[in-house]
Amino acid sequence: MSDLNVHTLTDAVIARMTDKVEPRTRQLMSALIRHLHAFATEVSLTEAEWFAAIDFLTRTGKNCTDTRQEFILLSDVLGLSSLVIATNHPVAAGSLESSVLGPFYLPEMPELPLGSDLAVGVAGTPTLYQGLVTDTDGTPLAGATLDIWSSDGEGWYDVQKPGPLKPAARGRIRTGADGRYAFWSIKPADYPVPTDGPVGELLRAMDRDSMRPGHLHFIASAPGCETVTTQIFASDSPELRRDAVFGVSDGLIAPFVSHAAGTAPDGRVLSTPFCTVDYAIRLRRA
Ligand code: BEZ
Numbered sequence: 652m653s654d655l656n657v658h659t660l661t662d663a664v665i666a667r668m669t670d671k672v673e674p675r676t677r678q679l680m681s682a683l684i685r686h687l688h689a690f691a692t693e694v695s696l697t698e699a700e701w702f703a704a705i706d707f708l709t710r711t712g713k714n715c716t717d718t719r720q721e722f723i724l725l726s727d728v729l730g731l732s733s734l735v736i737a738t739n740h741p742v743a744a745g746s747l748e749s750s751v752l753g754p755f756y757l758p759e760m761p762e763l764p765l766g767s768d769l770a771v772g773v774a775g776t777p778t779l780y781q782g783l784v785t786d787t788d789g790t791p792l793a794g795a796t797l798d799i800w801s802s803d804g805e806g807w808y809d810v811q812k813p814g815p816l817k818p819a820a821r822g823r824i825r826t827g828a829d830g831r832y833a834f835w836s837i838k839p840a841d842y843p844v845p846t847d848g849p850v851g852e853l854l855r856a857m858d859r860d861s862m863r864p865g866h867l868h869f870i871a872s873a874p875g876c877e878t879v880t881t882q883i884f885a886s887d888s889p890e891l892r893r894d895a896v897f898g899v900s901d902g903l904i905a906p907f908v909s910h911a912a913g914t915a916p917d918g919r920v921l922s923t924p925f926c927t928v929d930y931a932i933r934l935r936r937a
Pocket residue numbers: 724727751752753754755844845863896
């Protein structure tokens with residue numbers, strides 16, 4: 652005898668799991684089923700809306716390729732990526748905060764000498780990034796690695812350009828014996844997340860902005876410390892408070908100080924205006 656109705660269905664579905672189910676799987680699936688059913692009940696989901704959602708998710712999957720991950724983008728614009736990051740990397744006083752990885756990271760970029768220009772020939776305002784990497788007690792971390800990537804000064808990543816990939820505005824820099832880092836790149840521009848797929852449709856349906864404030868991505872690591880994937884945001888970006896993927900937190904905003912052409916603090920002579928960014932990085936001991 653079956654007595655399935657809107658009041659009994661949720662428990663019935665959860666109860667179908669046997670006692671062989673691994674405890675974490677049981678916890679995840681029970682909560683997922685409960686929340687999905689509660690959502691459908693709360694909004695009185697119509698069959699047309701249910702089908703539109705299935706169609707949306709199907710097209711999201713079909714838009715995923717080796718170089719495009721529409722599902723991660725969906726998670727990003729719904730704030731789920733940032734929520735998972737914040738849950739798994741709680742902010743400790745003064746330590747470097749995490750942010751979304753984004754789709755444009757390339758692993759195994761070469762390590763370049765301290766002070767190198769990562770963006771030779773890349774469009775944009777030359778920018779000297781420098782600072783001290785320490786643990787949260789303030790002890791300088793020699794040999795810490797920054798794995799860096801960014802768009803150019805017009806908002807385009809090397810991987811988005813047509814033709815064979817020519818890595819640009821990327822590379823790894825290691826701190827010296829005093830824990831300091833320095834490298835040149837450009838000042839990244841604001842740019843939109845891809846909006847030519849289902850996630851773009853969703854943003855338009857929600858009357859949402861697609862822009863990200865200009866930012867420099869990096870993964871900071873050091874022996875004995877927690878690795879942090881994050882971004883530095885330019886404090887003068889008008890998009891800071893409406894980042895499409897909710898990746899900005901106050902501690903990640905840095906002033907990009909503008910300078911007229913001339914000699915930079917590291918002795919480099921520039922014939923065009925340039926910027927400097929001083930950003931201290933504090934890593935937590937693992
Ligand atoms: C990015 O920062 O590169 C990015 C992050 C999330 C979605 C799209 C782009």
